[in-house]
Amino acid sequence: MDAKNLLKGHIAKVTQLTDAEFDHCFAQFKLRQFQKGQAVVTAGDMADEEYFVVSGCLKTFFINEDMKMFILQFAMPTWWASDYHALYERTRATINVDSVTDAVVLSITNDDREKLCRDFHNLEYFFRWRTNRGYVASQKRLLSFMNNNVKFRYEEFLKLYPDVYNIVPKNLIAAYLGVSRETLSRLYNT
Amino acid sequence: MDAKNLLKGHIAKVTQLTDAEFDHCFAQFKLRQFQKGQAVVTAGDMADEEYFVVSGCLKTFFINEDMKMFILQFAMPTWWASDYHALYERTRATINVDSVTDAVVLSITNDDREKLCRDFHNLEYFFRWRTNRGYVASQKRLLSFMNNNVKFRYEEFLKLYPDVYNIVPKNLIAAYLGVSRETLSRLYNT
């Protein structure tokens, strides 16, 4: 499916926009391609865009002082990614986004999104809905972190994101689970 | 400050409603009081309301199979609390909310909030803004969980919520930090 129809269908599941309205919104997005490993958002730089994944896979991650990587999210098609803290607060990014595979995305600036939300009440509803889901998912993951050991979280991950598992190298899965790659390796070789 | 003006000021920081608009919105809220320890939302029951804290302190928490408690959030005045998963999906609650101290709150049903959001674009903006902040805070906490040890998270908590720290018993702080009360006790007696 092409980028335009993917986004259109994605929004249509949540709210209704007329074709003219959607076309206007869509005109604010830019189609962009990233190669495997290419940076999308870099910590330390200004970040003023968010990204809707059309194909491929992005990852959102943080690198600490010891150069250790923690992955907040894998973004598959129809998922959104950015450093939302930087976006909303208009500060420099503290987290990174890059592409795990070759990827095609639609980008929109924070200002353009805000303007669209002001102009189209239904779109504002859509973005509220989207963040709600992200919030709930994030709470759930936090709870799993506190409650479950690595083995459980690993199996949970497999069930929840089987497609991600097949695409992504295991050291990245470890970084998502917040565990060393050695421990993860030992898990599935019981 | 009374409940009405507290809510009014809280919303006014983010968006503009006329007095008439705000009065209409406010009419959908109910003023409720809870005693220390009283349940607000109970896991297993239907949950169709969310709560704006006027005074006192609520906590949002999960109890696992071993009766162990994990606290997702302390809600101080002007904070909101509920089981949002249950609210949005219209399912039974899986997490609990209760009052840590005697508390006064404003409650609104999910349906009423949705209706208000439809009727007042600015209010929809307000709730989008609110969830955005919650999402970012949740991501940040997740990151801190992966990245930092208990001692660091404890000190972070002290800085971030000094008022909560003075009100809340330490076993609840431990449940928030995802650590045993014994370990927490040892932390500040180095």
Next chain:
DNA sequence: GATGGCGGGTGACCTAGATCACATTTGCCT
């Protein structure tokens, strides 16, 4: 066909924090 980097496996050891057990303090209830 060497070289080098990346992904992945595995052994040996170490440590943060859990768990259990019991003592002590605090504060509320009559």
Next chain:
DNA sequence: AGGCAAATGTGATCTAGGTCACCCGCCATC
């Protein structure tokens, strides 16, 4: 005041998972 329950402190032990060190195999590039 006296009594009981919740909140706290603390020692002894246990363990999940981290860290370090080294291994191999793959495949891209010169």
